[in-house]
Amino acid sequence: MNAEIIDGKAVSASVKNRIAVETAALTEKNGRKPGLAVVIVGENPASKVYVNNKKKACAEVGFESFEYALAEETSEEELLNLVKKLNADSKVDGILVQLPLPRHISENKIINAIDPKKDVDAFHPENVGHIMIGDYSFLPCTPAGVMELIASAGVSIEGKHCVVIGRSNIVGKPMSMLLLHKNGTVTICHSRTKNLKEITKTADILIAAVGKAYFVTADMVKEGAVVIDVGMNRNAENKLCGDVDYENVKEVAGFITPVPGGVGPMTIAMLMENTLTAYKQRRDSECP
Ligand code: NAP
Secondary structure, three states, X not given: OOOEEOOHHHHHHHHHHHHHHHHHHHHHHXXXXXXXXXXXXXXXXXXXXXXXXXXXXXXXXXXXXXEEEEOOOOOHHHHHHHHHHXXXXXXXXXXXXXXXXXXXXXXXXXXXXXXXXXXXXXXXXXXHHHHHHOOOOOOOHHHHHHHHHHHHOOOOOOOOEEEEEOOOOOOHHHHHXXXXXXXXXXXXXXXXXXXXXXXXXXOOEEEEOOOOOOOEOHHHOOOOOEEEEOOOXXXXXXXXXXXXXXXXXXXXXXXXXXXXXXXXXXXXXXXXXXXXXXXXXXXXXXXX
């Protein structure tokens, strides 16, 4: 068996096309483009790549992007002041503070300071609460991208055993919630899970969000399963790779996402979607 490849680049391109068409019409009507502020602190090379990709995507869909590249020594207070300024800036619909932040800055404090209506990453506790309840305007970008990929493969989640490896606030937990809202039967695994392989072997849909190169091997996967690889790691040759041993797992799985070209581009597309949502909601509240 050879798995069908779910092409994240193609799916993200179609999402961005749809956003671009809607943005062009709204920009003409409202006389203002949606605006995304991206804040980066320090010199993390991976973060710089992510920020550049986000700026590029903004240009592709017709958004304005405002970049704030701050020095590593920036104090927590200075960053909080910038967030306050962006909260009040009428040209800014979405605020994204690229994580991780330097150790002397509390990520929680910064996330909590972002206006929930501009929190396009959906990390603010108010938005996390909305996600739990299933009543949300912003979806967490990476899990939302995964949901789009599963939908693009024509796979129904209802009644399926969905196994998520990873329980981070950014990926694992919100991922599990979105699958639950679609009536999946969800098992969340983590570093203390016993007999991981026995659990993953029963997954109809297996989501790997571990952060360890080639962690999911073919013997952990049920024949025909949908395997979604969230991981972004560097292998021994410093090449980008996922959490899944792609070459061997694709012989067993029914569907699989590659790395690169799977979940990564979808995360950015969903960020654009959230920014457009924020823009539309602000317009609605400003012009009743
Ligand atoms: P994280 O915060 O480090 O969480 C990793 C999770 O994996 C934790 O819950 C951890 O369990 C679990 N884990 C670690 N070792 C394990 C093991 N041996 N068995 C089972 N579970 C284990 O990472 P994250 O932020 O969720 O990110 C996960 C991966 O996704 C990373 O490679 C990251 O770069 C990537 N990522 C990609 C995108 C994208 O757009 N494609 C976006 C975000 C993240 P404990 O909780 O018990 O420690």
